[in-house]
Amino acid sequence: MDVRGRRTIKVPLENEKFKVDIPDAMRRESVGIGDREEFSVVRHYVKLSEMNFGADSGFYPLGSCTMKYNPKINDEIASLEGFRMIHPLQDSSEVQGALKLMYELSESLKKITGMDEITLQPLAGAGGEFTGLSIVRAYFECKKELDKRREVVVPDSAHGSNPASSHMAGFDVVEIPSRDDGTVDLEKFKEAVTERTAAFMITNPNTLGIFEDKIVEMANYAHSKGALLYYDGANLNGIMTKTTPAKMGFDIVHLNLHKTFSTPHGGGGPGAGPVGVVEKLKDFLPYPLVTFDGEKYSNDYIPPKTIGKVASFYGNFGVLVRAWTYIKMMGEEGLRDACETAVLNSNYMRKKIEQFMPVPGKTIKKHEFVASSVGSNMPKAGDIAKHLIDNGVHAPTIYFPLIVPEALMIEPTESATKTEMDTFIETVRQTLKLPHEAFEKEPVNLKVTRIDDVDASKNPKPTLRIARREERAPLQQTI
């Protein structure tokens, strides 16, 4: 990191000599990160990119993450100067194209979810959850029921973000156990949902890839108790165009554009988590909302009982552009195809894998399923994962959902050939035959071998500032 005297990238106007006048206490001479030339920087990051695996590198069956292919046209459209070089505080008359695009995306998402209004502002799926639950809070506050409605009910198979978001919005969490077939236990559900319940939060298909077919009954029951129904849209790919959250009885929906709508995950983000609501909750949405009067688009509508804002501006616009492009190009038929192929692939893999490994829950799965390596002498899920990545196949999500022991959560998405799936299945099958000692040394074909995350957390070194205190020399060689 410490190469000095290098010619760094040229800053505009750098040849003009500016004298800056900064009060002494606020002045700084140097940051201390060194100088390097552009070619060194690019070579370095290209080298790093070669030590990474994306959905473009190969089959990526990471359960619950919907790692479908991201069409390259999405990125091209998002990089158009007319979308890239506009400022969010410009007058709406100067950004009509951007507002039109956002309006159209909202309209499409309304059709896909059956919701009456949509905000595009939340910057991630969990951001959407927090937005939705803030709306739940505002709704009951407005109805003067918040004092008694303190609870959000979630199944024990739920994504961890569901209880975390509920807590952040100020609610207590009540978890209900699932039945052996992986669906919600209706008896337990009815015990849990009471006049204290603000919302029931569920993903459908659930995290075992099973469609909760009693959803309408649950919705009616929750509504009869005065509670709202929240749909976690992480698994929308499994039902898209086949039914809608509105038809199932939901009041609030968040979507993950980076899952269902093909925007790249970027190694962890940016995502986008639009939130849709039914009529009676429209007034609580974050401001501003894009409106259209038949001639021009405006971006200054403030819902009368708004919860405020959940992001500095209007959302991850670059992500919205990509999702808009995807929906425009797919059309309804394309979206149906995507859903059907994803479900077909998932059931094919389920059928093959259940021949040698238990797959809990009902037979028919939607977009994903969970295998459990608990059979006699089977390796741990973590070992299977490491063996897979060592053999050029990305691992599934492991140890989730928490209700399945040694869980391998597999979601092939629609972007998988039979050959790719067969290779994966065969690699897993081979894994079961290996002696357990074989795993200890794996992976051997990657840049590093196994890393102990627990140990790394005992003595956390999140920056070079901290790491350098102990071991200065070797670090300089790596970075």
Add this chain to the structure above:
Amino acid sequence: MSSDLSELLNELNIRSIDELFSDIPESIRTKTLGLPNGMDEDEIRRVASEYSRMNKTVNQLHSFLGFGLYNHFVPAAVSNVVNRNEFLTAYTPYQAEISQGMMQALFEYQSLIGELLQMDAVNSSMYDVSTSLGEAARMSKTITGKDEFIVPKYISRNKRAVLDNYAKGADIRIKEVDFDENGMIDLESLKNNLTDNTAGVYAEYPNMFGIIDTNIPKIKETIGEDRIFVAGVNPISLGVLAPPGKFGADIAIGEGQVLGLGLNFGGPVVGIFGTKEQYIRKMPGKIMGITKDHNGKIAFSMILQTREQHIRRERAVTNMTSNQALMAVASAVYLSLLGDSGLRKIGEVNMGRTKELIEIVREFGVKLPYGDSPVFNEFLMRLNESKTFVSRIARKYNLVPGHILGKEYGFNDRNQVNIVTNVTERTTNSDFDAFKEFMREVA
């Protein structure tokens, strides 16, 4: 249907794909959603290009808009690196050994930001600066067990609206500290606001009016060891301005958009978040750590995951799952490209050019409410004209003079316009010329 797919149907012993959806009750199935047919690639190109041309870009305007999002120069190498498919299309690095590239890039981001802020612990990104502020308030409450959080009277309403929503869920009361006659934190007002319930105080430099608040170095001693000082910075100013670590900040946040991300109508951006080492276990977000693999080779790991939602559920420090990882990598590339000398230069150019424009404004005899206070690349000016008139003249010169502050900030006088004007290294002499023409009519 391709032969591939019919083969799969055969393997499943089913004739139609509909059988796989038989678990969805008839009563809730949809026949059609009413979405139009799909377009081909060439058609979407035409349509999108038409929409994009309906926008007037900052390159087609004399734009002096900043106010939280800035028109800075983006080096070509930044976009090139983040468009590498292996970075762009990867998920969160849950499988460390096959994701070392991303993890190292994020670790480098944390390290570079750590140097920039002079803070020991940095996470691998928040969504944006506003959510960083919301999480900083929550973290202050967690650390101190107190439930009041003090913010300046003047911070952007966007930040404030996001903070208020976080505060509501966490049962935190927000109080305001006034500005003094120099447009800086009024230390007396701050003292008077402190109570036994004060968890933390947020203050920023440059602040909403662009002012380099010289009271910042006194804040930590004013509020004391037991309260959390959250410092807000503009990261691109830190090549010339002293870092928050120097002022005893317990948490430092900032909007990373300025570090090579461009405008994109406000997103994606990246929230910077750093803290002292002692608070690392209370920090939200994903954190990469440097460690060794079983062979003793340097490796990177996603550390302290037991703070997170997928393990701790409702007791997690935050609900955050995805973040803005790719934007963090972009910022790391940007910082690497600029280096010490580039960061210094860009700070000097921004300050120097802003000073030039201030001189121009002064020549027209215009009032600068905090005219004696040092600024970075933004300043507040007051015109004694109506907003309608000012906007009309601005349009005449194809110019946006800055962000106009309205009644949401207590500026109610209809015959007065308060504008926060921003200058960056991308502001050209032709922009300055247009500004002069504009001033000639409105001053």
